[in-house]
Amino acid sequence: MTIKRKAFIAGVFEHPTRKADEQSLAQLHAESAAGALADAGLAFKDVDGYFCAGDAPGLGGLSMADYMGLKLRHVDTTETGGSSYVIHVGHAAEAIAAGKCDVALITLAGRPRAEGMATGTAPRNYGSAAPDVAFEFPYGPTVVNQYAMAAMRHMHEYGTTSAQLAWIKVAASRHAQHNPRALLREVVTVEDVVSSPIIADPLHRLDCCVITDGGGAIVVTRPEVARGLKRPPVAVLGAGEAVKHQRGGKIDLTYTGAVWSGPAAFAEAGVQPSDIKYVSIYDSFTITVLITLEDLGFCQKGQGGKFVSDGTLIAGVGRLPFNTDGGGLCNNHPANRGGLTKVVEAVRQLRGEAHPAVQVKNCDLALAHGTGGSLATRHGSATLIMERA
């Protein structure tokens, strides 16, 4: 069975807040849900499938269905960190294609700023029952120093430079200047990035994404339902997902699970990387983008540094515009999970509703990719290909 064109994205919403002192976590989820349903022209009573991940409070899908009063016949709480929501779109398409639900709602929300969370810089501890904790936590693995080890190895094997990585942040900042809601709207240069303080070698402060509160939601439905709604319909063409881990100690930090999720999504969609007009690439750090672009086949392995240099990713300048909302590097990384907003900006591009300064001309085919967890240890990879229907 294929999901190709069997489900459409009918509604998307990016919560406008970047700091949520006054809202509860459940409230942020519900506000995001209401936003996406309003965008689609649907109501809470129409939802019969619900998808959420580890950011949802309490018992996740159960707690949020209770809070929002949903009457469900399909629930999916797949948790792969920040990539969860990209996987959820694929799973929602599968459920819709199989007749398990008609209107699928996906939500994300979080308040890391309001809660004063040391997001990237405090060692991660997943609890003493996690089999890896005894062999990792004593060594102080944080989000940033683990991604940094992947960057260090990539530099060693392929000669990738900090200046090349900086081009990714430069492109994001050039886009963010047009987004009034972006947390960071200042345009930066390669020199600004490489002269910002080192957080964990070789990653600088400006190689790291923002920390924001907020959330977002996506509504996926059957094609005939979507075509009757008010928004330009976007079809799901293909999806791929993968988990990469330490392989029992056979460590290789130079690639991600995108080497598996990408080909699966392209095969299902029946398209090639060269067909894609716009990409949303998960950008927790600049290195995340660079390795992902290689793994998805937009350039050869090891050539990512050269590929992103000189503005390839800048809308109106280069041949592969990326993260035209400013991405996680400049705009928004709600709940420290950037997968959902990647889908949202891709849908804006396919609808022709991105900011005019960054809208890709004739954008009929787009890709969104999520990476959740750590490039060094365990991560989920999710690739989603969508077309203007």
Add this chain to the structure above:
Amino acid sequence: MLRAQDRPIPAPPVNPETKPFWDAAAAGKLLVKRCTACGAAHHYPRARCPFCGSERTEWTEASGRGTVYSYSVFRRAPVPYAIAYVTLEEGVSMMTNLVDCDLDGIRIGQGVRVVFKPTDGGPPVPMFRVV
């Protein structure tokens, strides 16, 4: 030159599956699990081989020698430290810290040797010194 300093190391949680590893660490020995069904070594240690699924795994003593696969000096921490993956002579790579060295002098490919460092109320953990 940024000299590695001792920082408080959290105790590793010990369970019956991994207790032999930590008992050996307390005696200054680094153990690696090896599967007698497929012959492969793995890390972190498991009762069941992650390559072939067999429960026929046994503890073997590693040489304690390896090379730096990758590393990162976390400069924003109150006490800067170097996290690393070290590839052991036995063929597996393990997360660790590089200690008792000039943090600015670490390079991928350097030879290293195991040293055990005390933790806060638990068994010592294996770290590595540049040789």
